[in-house]
Amino acid sequence: MSENGNLFLRNLAGFWKTFRQNKLGLAGGFLVLVAVLVAVFAPALTDYDPSDIIRDANNRALTFAPPEVHGILGTDDAGHDVWSQLVFGSRISLVVGFMAGFIAMFVGSALGIAAGYFGGAIDSLIMRITDVLLVIPDLPLMLVLVATIRQMELKISPLAVLIVVIGLLYWTSTARLIRSQTLTIKERQFVARARAIGAGHWHIIRKHILPQLMPLIVANTVLILSTAILIESGLAFLGLGDPTKPSWGTMLNFAFDRSAISNGAWWFYLPPGIAILWVSLGCILLGNVLEEMLNPRLAAHHLEGEAGMIAIADVESKG
Amino acid sequence: MNQTPMLEVRGLYKYFPVHQALADSLMRRPHSNVKAVDDVSFSLARGEVLAVVGESGCGKTTIARTLIGLEALTKGEIVFDGKLVNAHSQQPHIGLKQLRKRAQMIFQDPYESLNPRATIFEIVAEPLVVHGMIKDRKERVAAVKSALDDAGLRPAEDYFMRYPHELSGGQRQRVVIASAMVLQPELLIADEPVSMLDVSIRAEILNLLRDLRQKRGISIVFITHDLSTVAYFADRIAVMYLGRMVEIGPAREVLQNPQHPYTKALISVAPVPNPRLRRERVILQGETPNPINLPSGCRFHPRCPVAVDMCKENDPQLIELKQGHQAACLLVTKS
Amino acid sequence: MNNGKPLLSVRGLTTEFTTPEGKIARALEDVSFDVMPGQTIGLVGESGSGKTTTLMSLMRLLPAGGRITAGKVMFNDTNLLALSEREMRDYRWKSMAIVFQGAMNALNPVMKVGDQIHEAIMLHNLMDEDAAEKRVKDLLEMVGIARTRRDQYPHQYSGGMRQRAMIAMALACAPDLLFADEPTTALDVMIQAQVLQLLREIQKSLGLAIVLVTHDLGVVAEVCDSVVVMYGGKVAEYGTADHIYNEAQHPYTQKLLEAFPDVSKPGDTLASIPGTPPRLTNLPPGCRFEPRCHLKIEKCSQVNPPLLEVSPKHYVSCILREGAEADL
Numbered sequence: 011m012s013e014n015g016n017l018f019l020r021n022l023a024g025f026w027k028t029f030r031q032n033k034l035g036l037a038g039g040f041l042v043l044v045a046v047l048v049a050v051f052a053p054a055l056t057d058y059d060p061s062d063i064i065r066d067a068n069n070r071a072l073t074f075a076p077p078e079v080h081g082i083l084g085t086d087d088a089g090h091d092v093w094s095q096l097v098f099g100s101r102i103s104l105v106v107g108f109m110a111g112f113i114a115m116f117v118g119s120a121l122g123i124a125a126g127y128f129g130g131a132i133d134s135l136i137m138r139i140t141d142v143l144l145v146i147p148d149l150p151l152m153l154v155l156v157a158t159i160r161q162m163e164l165k166i167s168p169l170a171v172l173i174v175v176i177g178l179l180y181w182t183s184t185a186r187l188i189r190s191q192t193l194t195i196k197e198r199q200f201v202a203r204a205r206a207i208g209a210g211h212w213h214i215i216r217k218h219i220l221p222q223l224m225p226l227i228v229a230n231t232v233l234i235l236s237t238a239i240l241i242e243s244g245l246a247f248l249g250l251g252d253p254t255k256p257s258w259g260t261m262l263n264f265a266f267d268r269s270a271i272s273n274g275a276w277w278f279y280l281p282p283g284i285a286i287l288w289v290s291l292g293c294i295l296l297g298n299v300l301e302e303m304l305n306p307r308l309a310a311h312h313l314e315g316e317a318g319m320i321a322i323a324d325v326e327s328k329g
Numbered sequence: 330m331n332q333t334p335m336l337e338v339r340g341l342y343k344y345f346p347v348h349q350a351l352a353d354s355l356m357r358r359p360h361s362n363v364k365a366v367d368d369v370s371f372s373l374a375r376g377e378v379l380a381v382v383g384e385s386g387c388g389k390t391t392i393a394r395t396l397i398g399l400e401a402l403t404k405g406e407i408v409f410d411g412k413l414v415n416a417h418s419q420q421p422h423i424g425l426k427q428l429r430k431r432a433q434m435i436f437q438d439p440y441e442s443l444n445p446r447a448t449i450f451e452i453v454a455e456p457l458v459v460h461g462m463i464k465d466r467k468e469r470v471a472a473v474k475s476a477l478d479d480a481g482l483r484p485a486e487d488y489f490m491r492y493p494h495e496l497s498g499g500q501r502q503r504v505v506i507a508s509a510m511v512l513q514p515e516l517l518i519a520d521e522p523v524s525m526l527d528v529s530i531r532a533e534i535l536n537l538l539r540d541l542r543q544k545r546g547i548s549i550v551f552i553t554h555d556l557s558t559v560a561y562f563a564d565r566i567a568v569m570y571l572g573r574m575v576e577i578g579p580a581r582e583v584l585q586n587p588q589h590p591y592t593k594a595l596i597s598v599a600p601v602p603n604p605r606l607r608r609e610r611v612i613l614q615g616e617t618p619n620p621i622n623l624p625s626g627c628r629f630h631p632r633c634p635v636a637v638d639m640c641k642e643n644d645p646q647l648i649e650l651k652q653g654h655q656a657a658c659l660l661v662t663k664s
Numbered sequence: 665m666n667n668g669k670p671l672l673s674v675r676g677l678t679t680e681f682t683t684p685e686g687k688i689a690r691a692l693e694d695v696s697f698d699v700m701p702g703q704t705i706g707l708v709g710e711s712g713s714g715k716t717t718t719l720m721s722l723m724r725l726l727p728a729g730g731r732i733t734a735g736k737v738m739f740n741d742t743n744l745l746a747l748s749e750r751e752m753r754d755y756r757w758k759s760m761a762i763v764f765q766g767a768m769n770a771l772n773p774v775m776k777v778g779d780q781i782h783e784a785i786m787l788h789n790l791m792d793e794d795a796a797e798k799r800v801k802d803l804l805e806m807v808g809i810a811r812t813r814r815d816q817y818p819h820q821y822s823g824g825m826r827q828r829a830m831i832a833m834a835l836a837c838a839p840d841l842l843f844a845d846e847p848t849t850a851l852d853v854m855i856q857a858q859v860l861q862l863l864r865e866i867q868k869s870l871g872l873a874i875v876l877v878t879h880d881l882g883v884v885a886e887v888c889d890s891v892v893v894m895y896g897g898k899v900a901e902y903g904t905a906d907h908i909y910n911e912a913q914h915p916y917t918q919k920l921l922e923a924f925p926d927v928s929k930p931g932d933t934l935a936s937i938p939g940t941p942p943r944l945t946n947l948p949p950g951c952r953f954e955p956r957c958h959l960k961i962e963k964c965s966q967v968n969p970p971l972l973e974v975s976p977k978h979y980v981s982c983i984l985r986e987g988a989e990a991d992l
């Protein structure tokens with residue numbers, strides 16, 4: 011077991027060595043890491059609670075106070091501290107984005123593998139569903155869904171509704187990607203070999219297909235996260251967020267509703283916009299670089315001596 | 330000695346349906362098939378090595394895959410150790426899983442047949458896991474170790490935690506062989522096990538297979554397009570052309586006294602590593618015809634250097650020329 | 665070997681790569697041989713022995729990280745290594761053309777085969793459109809492909825036909841010298857025989873010199889006049905085909921021959937060469953074959969044997985064959 015652990019560490023060290031060379035990847039990782047750290051340490055980063063109302067000497071709410079007058083990013087129309095909203099909003103945005111992203115990834119991978127591996131009727135069914143989901147415009151569909159579910163007053167947290175709706179509608183691209191990759195892996199000789207020694211479907215999927223797909227799934231998840239965060243922001247901006255737990259999208263929604271722009275309160279609407287950009291850019295950079303690096307078609311190339319062969323990962327694939 | 334043949338194949342057919350263009354199916358043209366294996370019969374005694382040779386596309390791999398159940402057969406019977414494979418009849422029969430415990434296959438490409446993300450230990454132990462055998466951890470390690478040892482990977486422990494990409498082509502093919510041998514199979518189906526390897530490594534692997542056979546007495550179906558390797562270790566040779574066996578017989582007999590014109594051509598083009606022995610070659614022109622529309626009569630006639638008129642009409646069957654030596658050619662008759 | 669002047673004369677060619685980890689890999693060391701006009705010379709060796717690197721060095725087409733560090737390559741009377749990149753371009757394809765390893769998979773799948781050959785001709789502006797078009801069809805015919813198949817796409821060709829098409833493309837500018845890197849390796853025996861027959865025919869009719877790279881000793885024996893056996897980036901043995909096959913002097917060549925199964929001698933036991941080739945980034949100080957050699961003596965691990973002429977036109981790099989050990 012410890013040897014297994016060593017191997018893992020060796021791989022990780024090798025991975026880090028290549029990753030370190032990649033400026034874009036490092037930048038993406040930095041952006042994401044900062045956002046995650048802010049979310050985790052939110053209470054330590056601000057003295058105010060987002061719902062606190064800041065008052066001036068006369069005990070009047072300090073509205074639309076610019077940063078020069080109050081705190082780091084001033085206050086909003088009701089006198090709430092914008093910085094603390096931003097910091098705590100990161101928690102909501104990231105949690106919704108991450109959870110929705112993970113659901114999408116999970117559903118997409120499972121269905122993609124099933125479609126690619128089993129083929130036939132299962133494949134047709136799953137692919138028809140993705141076709142339908144792909145042609146229906148996402149945002150209006152989600153608006154309708156979220157609004158309808160909210161109408162039903164099911165006592166589900168509005169955030170949970172958002173997470174589930176985004177997660178269950180955003181798996182199609184993952185499913186297609188995973189399916190096509192599964193199709194090629196399935197045809198590879200080591201899968202035929204596994205069948206020839208008598209292995210069943212579950213064994214083959216778990217031991218032979220999934221490990222090859224893993225890097226792709228990881229990279230794809232990071233990319234999906236950025237989409238999920240953007241979608242969450244979009245829906246929240248349109249007023250479908252949870253007003254009691256404002257995310258960045260909700261902040262933007264408030265800012266626009268309450269004439270932040272006409273008041274020239276840039277500190278109210280710019281920061282959440284930049285934060286959204288920050289995280290999604292980070293995810294996209296990171297995801298693309300990971301995808302490039304963890305290319306699943308790892309093929310050993312040339313052999314050099316017995317002390318340890320030099321493997322060159324190349325993109326050779328059997329047609 | 331057990332007299333039941335290890336393997337008996339009777340009238341085996343394997344057709345792959347061709348995807349039909351929409352226009353064709355609208356016009357109700359008949360569905361066509363790739364006739365990859367077209368009426369093949371042979372048997373393999375215990376401890377025997379049968380080589381199946383022929384050009385690319387003649388159906389060698391298809392036979393191998395059908396034997397181990399990776400392809401469903403279209404027609405015919407496969408009898409393993411006296412039991413019909415995968416049949417639900419009254420006769421004694423054997424299921425695929427059971428068959429795959431007792432018969433193993435080695436694939437052509439050592440770079441492709443190992444899961445790149447599994448360690449050598451996992452790969453060699455996999456058949457044991459799949460069949461739920463030797464559950465005891467210590468015994469399992471011992472079994473894997475002895476399989477690697479037998480395959481010439483010593484000291485075996487050094488390989489346990491390695492990944493396939495850290496091994497050379499020859500070492501990988503040894504791993505494949507070790508994992509095929511770990512269940513102590515009775516039958517080994519080897520699909521071009523050395524054709525992707527360098528000449529010097531090729532010899533090692535051939536020697537290894539020969540040793541294993543001598544030590545364990547396993548039967549081997551050895552598939553190749555290279556007659557030189559066949560000469561080296563087969564007991565019998567079956568020559569295939571376009572899904573059919575055109576000649577079958579004891580190895581020496583077939584190589585030194587070939588009867589079928591196709592066998593003669595194949596032997597004549599096998600390179601001989603001696604420039605003083607450059608021989609007259611019979612180089613068949615063109616490629617093997619497409620197995621969708623087989624030529625009429627003898628399927629070899631469009632390329633046969635000695636074809637006569639009747640070859641276009643009559644489809645020759647295998648006839649026994651000498652003890653155990655059969656050929657399917659209208660011009661060849663019992664001497 | 666005849667006594668004429670060589671078309672291509674390679675002396676002391678040494679090529680190094682810088683690996684991604686920054687190490688130096690000496691892929692070729694002191695490679696020397698001659699190619700006579702109209703002759704076929706075979707380059708044999710295991711995977712990684714430097715066959716492709718030799719061709720790429722001669723064409724000066726080494727990939728990034730590779731450079732020639734020593735040697736001389738005379739083509740007629742010109743030292744190719746002294747030419748500028750511009751001048752070198754004039755030699756490529758017009759004087760020396762190459763069929764790359766795995767070339768038959770290198771055709772553009774969405775372009776007609778004829779168009780691809782056409783393109784190769786036009787790139788060197790040797791003739792006008794019409795003449796080039798005629799040339800395309802002549803070339804196809806020369807390699808045994810019907811003129812009518814000019815407008816087909818690569819997937820409509822079989823593997824053997826694609827390989828022929830690549831040979832046709834290499835012949836487009838009527839070179840004097842053709843490098844063929846493993847032209848038959850992925851093909852089955854019959855198609856291999858056809859391609860070899862084609863090479864022999866075009867050589868006879870065009871008076872071409874051919875450098876044939878392969879790891880298959882049988883193929884070399886069938887078509888080559890002389891043979892260079894490479895091991896670990898060095899020439900182990902070099903001589904006429906008869907020298908190599910019937911009077912091999914280097915232990916590696918001898919083993920290689922014994923390891924090759926021969927249809928004409930069924931049942932023989934095959935020799936095998938245990939071990940693996942040396943790592944180029946960490947070469948042994950002595951003979952490169954020493955770790956695997958069955959005849960090695962103590963000195964082999966200290967002295968890197970040079971390529972010496974043991975009999976006329978027969979060169980061996982092995983300490984055991986050095987008549988004059990006093991030299992050292």
Ligand SMILES: Nc1ncnc2c1ncn2[C@@H]1O[C@H](COP(=O)(O)OP(=O)(O)OP(=O)(O)O)[C@@H](O)[C@H]1O
Pocket residue numbers: 345363364365383384385386387388389390391392554620852
């Ligand atoms: N799954 C398939 N679907 C359709 N046709 C197939 C399929 N598999 C094989 N064939 C066809 O069956 C014929 C025989 O193929 P097979 O792979 O058995 O040949 P082979 O003798 O093993 O050739 P090679 O030496 O190239 O491996 C070929 O014409 C091939 O195109």
Ligand SMILES: Nc1ncnc2c1ncn2[C@@H]1O[C@H](COP(=O)(O)OP(=O)(O)OP(=O)(O)O)[C@@H](O)[C@H]1O
Pocket residue numbers: 312313314681682683689691709710711712713714715716717718727728729730765879944
């Ligand atoms: N771009 C490169 N960078 C580093 N090393 C290289 C590079 N290209 C080739 N090499 C090394 O040079 C050596 C010779 O390689 P080369 O491709 O010439 O071998 P070869 O004899 O043609 O082998 P094969 O039969 O596999 O084609 C190998 O060890 C290889 O790893």
Ligand code: SF4
Pocket residue numbers: 589590591627628629630631633634635636637640645657658659660661
């Ligand atoms: S039957 Fe005729 S065509 Fe067929 S192999 Fe014999 S001679 Fe040739």
Ligand code: SF4
Pocket residue numbers: 914915916951952953954955957958959960961964969981982983984
């Ligand atoms: S120099 Fe020594 S090690 Fe090298 S080939 Fe000759 S005998 Fe063998």
Ligand SMILES: [Mg+2]
Pocket residue numbers: 389390391520
């Ligand atoms: Mg095959």
Ligand SMILES: [Mg+2]
Pocket residue numbers: 715716717765845
């Ligand atoms: Mg090469």
